[in-house]
Amino acid sequence: MCGIVGILGAGPVADQIVEALKRLEYRGYDSAGIATLEGDGALDRRRAPGKLKNLEVRLSNAPLRGAIGIGHTRWATHGKPNETNAHPHASERVAIVHNGIIENFRELRDELAAQGHVFATETDSEVVAHLVTAELDAGKAPKDAVAAALPRLHGAFALAFLFAGEPDLLIGARRGAPLAMGYGDGEMYLGSDGLALAPFTDEVSYLEEGDWMVLTRHSVEFYDESDRRVSRPKQKSLASAFLVDKGNYRHFMAKEIHEQPEVVGRTVAHYTDLSAGRVALPFELPFDPAKLDRITIVACGTAYIAGLTAKYWFERIARVAVDIDVASEFRYREPPMSRDGVTIVISQSGETADTLASLRYAKAQGQKIVGVVNVGSSTMARESDVQALTLAGPEIGVASTKAFTCQLAVLACLALAFARARGELTVEAEARYVAEFLALPGLMAEALKHERDIEAVAHDLARARDVLYLGRGTAFPLALEGALKLKELSYIHAEGYAAGELKHGPIALVDEDLPVIVIAPPDGVFEKTVSNMQEVAARGGRIVLIGGAGGAEAASLKLHASIVMPAMAPTFAAIVYALPVQLLAYHTAVFMGKDADQPRNLAKSVTVE
Template sequence: MCGIIGIIGKEEVTPRILDGLRRLEYRGYDSAGIATLFDGKSIDRRRAEGKLKNLEARLADAPLPGVIGIGHTRWATHGAPTEVNAHPHATPRVAAVHNGIIENFRELREELTAEGHVFETETDTETIVHLITSMLDKGMAPRDAAKAAIERLEGAFGLAIIFDGEDDLMIGARRGSPLVVGYGDGEMYLGSDAIALSDLSNRIVYLEEGDRVELTRESARIYDETGKEVIRPVTIASVSGGMIDKGNYRHFMLKEIYEQPTVVGQTIATMVDPLHGTTTLPEFPFDLAAIERVTIIACGTSFYAGMVAKYWLEQMARINVEVDIASEFRYREAVMPPGGLAIFISQSGETADTLAALRYAKSQGQHILTIVNVPQSSMERESDIVLQTHAGPEVGVASTKAFTCQLSVLACLSIAVAKARGKIDHAEEERLVNALTEVPARMAEVLNHDEAIEALADDMSKARDVIYLGRGPEYPIAMEGALKLKEISYIHAEGYAAGEMKHGPIALIDELVPIIVIAPTGRLFEKTVSNMQEVIARKGRVIFITDEEGSQANGHDAEATIALPMLDEFVTPLLYAIPVQLLSYHVAVAKGTDVDQPRNLAKSVTVE
């Protein structure tokens, strides 16, 4: 969840570390800090609760010199989001920043307290610096002390460590939390992702699971989890600081909503041949036609993408599909007959719950297919096959363009599975591919409704509760719409299958509750409209999201109607995601909340 940057440089590092922390703000955080060797020998640090502007103010009052340093943006796990709990944590001999959770920190803390160590914070991370200090006090050299301490840690972590008196040494380590090394000219860098280092270096090494790295200004020596020195490939990173500039948009989230026609088009273009009306997925290392069962596993917004795919795969490919929340899946010890296909969906490819579920599925003899947005991620490296979304860096914590790109990939995959299983012929494949290729242009048309949607936001921002309704593949879109509203406006919202209204939720309806009804014309339109009429009869305030035909037929009954372009019902989930995103965005703006970095949330959830 948190962000790390470290620099062993030739000049003052604090300004550059601060710039790196700004690039990491997209991950979400509630405190930040920097530590350096201020005179080349002694550790000093500055920390602040809240946003980076507070840390900047602290540094303006008390500058932090030094040519080696580490910085961190923290999202609280152990310990409240206070300055005293902010990273870096330090003793007079060691400073460290840490992403993840140390599961055995209580046991280690008791042991170290018995040795005479005094703890100042509530965090698990402070245990790490005291553990390393204990090793140093016993006569170990810094490299050996770090190695010994890391071997005793249980849990997930990405670490950057510096030592007093060692102005040409930084230790990094990862287990379950990403970490990258950047190469400079007489300088070396460490970061939680390539974006952190994008203005410093494009020559990146992605550390593997269990790796430990010893950095000097001229070298990076990497050791695997067995302690053997290894060479990891250098990658030329494609990200840059400019790629995460919000340009003329007020917020990154709005920019990313507006990027969807482009990035969805890019994603679809990599997977279809529009000329011949076929899908062009990469060659699979297993026989798609032989798959009899599919399990889709994800978290949050990615889970709702998986729910949409369940409708597609079952209807088109006539295959058994189960969709699971990653945080529950592994612990219920699901029965997975060997030879099944397990699909994992993650924007970052580092989501801890999803990664743990992937490893469980792998142990059960499943073929592993992962859909990710970040190249060289942990999930990508551990999969049999990867289908890449091409959303580009997504800075807003609330996912928008990554979601629709995931849907695009899942739509292409569903067509490919149906074709492989002989459930559709070429004519039907061509029809579906043609429908997909229309989506980017229709998305651009949907964005023309932005002003109309914004006009609804002020009134809706006063609501305490909002209900979203949908049927079929629009049911997950209703759930996604409710999640978006909760995430960034802090209004309580729920998404329901429209047919379930009369089984309980209808009791919530009164004249104060806005109801968002998502209903493109098609097989389920009349039934959804019937449910909408039940809501209207109970004085519910309906915002009707439909298409031009649906608007003409029933739009007059709703308080407000948003009429989208007509499109094949196969791809309506991609289109209808946009108005619910825009509605959530404008409500949040009307409420004055932090749209891009909503409270308590993080972009990349790298702890379970």
């Protein structure tokens, strides 16, 4: 969740860009930079590691006076958080700022290097500047160069482009990461959200998925992902200096669901060396994973479900046994623990009372503590031996969404790192897994395109009194999460079960009035799940299948509805399949008139027993 700002101004814009970037500091960052067009039409940049005050010092010593510019706050993913890797990235002809992840950057970089392009950074982002430059060198105008380049970029991104010799042109684009534009009097703006633009305008338009736009000081042209000219409504932004903006979403929860391609991409890139195809933890482990015979995972609520999912990865990939428990039970059960063991605690806030008490118990037993937390200044982060930050950014909605998928991403990377240390992972297998990570943001963006289909299912679900969720493998924890989300948001009774447990009790509930949500990616247990679906169908249950293309046909059943997910490798499919599960609960609640951001009786952080 880096920050992007662009301004077509009436005078020098550098100070305005810094002011806008300050409003995006809540997203987290470790370097910042600005590029403008100077009087001769040439690109010029100022960048600095660390906080914006360091950039301000650079600007005071060497001002930028251009009336058009772009700015960026970066959280390091590809490459160290230094000045060289800070945005904007530039060639002689174009400067860019980028949020997200370009999953095919290696192939593009090799292709462009063969053409003579020289790369100065370790980042995936720089390849975008050179790709557009190559199109410009081929004789295309800036607008056409961007239109030619965008389809070649795989992954999730928000982008802003500034062109040498073009003092009245900014271009922006989004796929899987948010971008807004603002209207001024003889000025135009773009930014990561309405909050960045609040000092300048309260009239904004939000790009929809796949959109790109061409800005001048007096006009804007919007294009969809097929390059068709479209219109996007102008609306009043309610952003202020004190509020994180909802953008064009009705609820923070909806916004946070849609932020997941960006924040998961950021988290994955922070924990991997994507160029080398290997996991690269951003911290030293104070223990040797090769010597572990058991891991203990403790958490509450959705964080517990993230831990339950990770149990599959640690045991299958790293071949280490895992005990997992809800913190409110663990802390009072007082289990015996080995003095050389490792306990992983998971919490969005880092202040969850039961989990914190469990951390302290495990530490007193001699355990090393890995804290998977979203708030680096939290008590849990401070008291852990290792801070494994999830980088989801602030999560305003009470029901966890992006924090959950970022927790899954961090835990998956930990499982791979442990597996390598234990000699359970070949170089080739690790590279394959990292390539699967690299594809996640793009797959999540694809999954979000099915929101209308999910909304239609939700309207029908809103009439149910009870709902059953089924899954096997890592889809079983997702079934628990789906039921939990539906209960939290819509107040409909729901239960999640391992599909193989169906005949051990839950099948007694199945009749023609019971919706049964089956989460079934095309993995090694898909055929077993199909057998359970047949048992439900034989008793008249209304089956909603969340699965891959062809899943409905393979099941050879009459389904009430099917939500089709993009094709993907199965190991980490839970990270993508979490999105339709979240959307289904969200739209059910909204259709029923419930407050999706603040469900009754619930708090964002449970800091008391």
